Amino acid sequence: MSRNPYTSEVVFSTAAAGRDEVDVSVGRAAAAAPGWAATPIQERAAVLRRFADLVEADATKLADLIVAEVGKLRSEALGEVEWTARSARYYADHPPAVDRRGGAVVRRRPLGVVAAVTPWNVPLVTPAWKWLPALVAGNAVVWKPSELASATAAAAVDLLVQAGLPGGVVVPVLGGAETGQAVCADPRVRGITFTGSTEAGRTIAVLAAQRFVPCALEMSGINVAVVFADADLDLAVDCVAGASTAINGQKCTATRRVLAQRTVAEEFVARLAQRYEALRPGDPLRETTTLGPLISPTASERARLAVSAAQRSGARVAGRSPGLEDVPAAFPATLLTGLSTGDPLRRQELFAPVTSVDAFDEADGVWQLANDSPYGLSAAVYTGDAATAGKALERLQAGVIAVNRRGDAVDLEAPFGGVKDSGNGRPEGGEYLYDTLTTHQATYGTAAE
Ligand code: NAD
Numbered sequence: 001m002s003r004n005p006y007t008s009e010v011v012f013s014t015a016a017a018g019r020d021e022v023d024v025s026v027g028r029a030a031a032a033a034p035g036w037a038a039t040p041i042q043e044r045a046a047v048l049r050r051f052a053d054l055v056e057a058d059a060t061k062l063a064d065l066i067v068a069e070v071g072k073l074r075s076e077a078l079g080e081v082e083w084t085a086r087s088a089r090y091y092a093d094h095p096p097a098v099d100r101r102g103g104a105v106v107r108r109r110p111l112g113v114v115a116a117v118t119p120w121n122v123p124l125v126t127p128a129w130k131w132l133p134a135l136v137a138g139n140a141v142v143w144k145p146s147e148l149a150s151a152t153a154a155a156a157v158d159l160l161v162q163a164g165l166p167g168g169v170v171v172p173v174l175g176g177a178e179t180g181q182a183v184c185a186d187p188r189v190r191g192i193t194f195t196g197s198t199e200a201g202r203t204i205a206v207l208a209a210q211r212f213v214p215c216a217l218e219m220s221g222i223n224v225a226v227v228f229a230d231a232d233l234d235l236a237v238d239c240v241a242g243a244s245t246a247i248n249g250q251k252c253t254a255t256r257r258v259l260a261q262r263t264v265a266e267e268f269v270a271r272l273a274q275r276y277e278a279l280r281p282g283d284p285l286r287e288t289t290t291l292g293p294l295i296s297p298t299a300s301e302r303a304r305l306a307v308s309a310a311q312r313s314g315a316r317v318a319g320r321s322p323g324l325e326d327v328p329a330a331f332p333a334t335l336l337t338g339l340s341t342g343d344p345l346r347r348q349e350l351f352a353p354v355t356s357v358d359a360f361d362e363a364d365g366v367w368q369l370a371n372d373s374p375y376g377l378s379a380a381v382y383t384g385d386a387a388t389a390g391k392a393l394e395r396l397q398a399g400v401i402a403v404n405r406r407g408d409a410v411d412l413e414a415p416f417g418g419v420k421d422s423g424n425g426r427p428e429g430g431e432y433l434y435d436t437l438t439t440h441q442a443t444y445g446t447a448a449e
Pocket of ligand 1: 147
């Protein structure tokens, strides 16, 4: 079931698919897979191009649905819709390449049925980054969207069908963790692409390993930004303010902790605090709103408890956005200093606009502090010195590194994936997911030989 986080109204309600329904759904995809794999690549690409056109034609409706289900700002939702159309055209133009190695022609063969399991925070383009490459490569997809974004999923599948995708080639299966687990455990599923929490990813990795099935996992993060004294402080504040509050602080690549060199730390904190205090929380549909609610009252209660516990262990709230008293899912953007070394906020991702700042002295020692995290999704460094930026690239353990840019930078063509507990070395983005969703076939000789 999905509920509007701002109004609390139910947006979509359906029973979760049980084992029987999962069995039938995977069966439908398995039946459709050979026909789709045999469809000429130009026809598969044409479906994606028509899908892109339909997404653009429906942009306003889709964006409003995303806002209603997940509470992100309307401008963010419109951006997500636009990215989805752009991604569809990209994959239509970039199917898996045929390669020559030695005397072999190397082709990418589809796996058959693959599973896509996706989160709620980016409910359209994150799933699309899974099913678009899967489809152009010739796979059928069983898609388990987040139970908190089922209406957006249903709208996306409608558009795929309108674009001419044959029945059974993308089968949505609605439900929560148990449904997702049943999909990933089905022996007919030959590849898995997952985005979500590290906890869920760990369960899925085990299911995949038991059948030797390739599995791409994009998971949680506590993303660091390192601000050196020689940085353009206006730029650093701007980037951290943006990257810590995008999607109301519920972005996997959000900047969550800042290491600021001591000589500028106080000023950095004061300026970031001002930015948080100037945020305008409210209805995410309104153009003037700059901070919407969290996904649910449970999420805001979790954030409240985490910040209160941090304060009891000595942390100080250095800045806070105005609140929204009458919206139970709302939580103010909160800037903390003096977080204790053992605070859970340093080790467990809190999916909320809560950012902490620590001061550091020695430039040489900062990389160890920056890497002291179970995660390694994204990192940012702000400095005016090229050698320091070079050190950052060498030393920071993260799949995405931004230099004097927002830490949540993502480009469609580039690999996107984390290290350590944030990812398992199988990125998505660009043509990278083909490594998970296809198998290499080396062929020698020709009929004429
Ligand atoms: P989640 O892990 O609770 O759920 C993600 C999806 O997995 C949902 O469809 C859910 O129903 C399903 N699921 C949950 N447990 C499962 C299990 N045991 N077996 C199979 N399926 C299961 O995550 P969420 O709350 O939807 O999203 C927020 C999380 O996603 C955050 O941790 C965030 O960092 C992460 N995220 C990561 C990226 C990335 O690219 N690295 C992007 C967006 C979100």
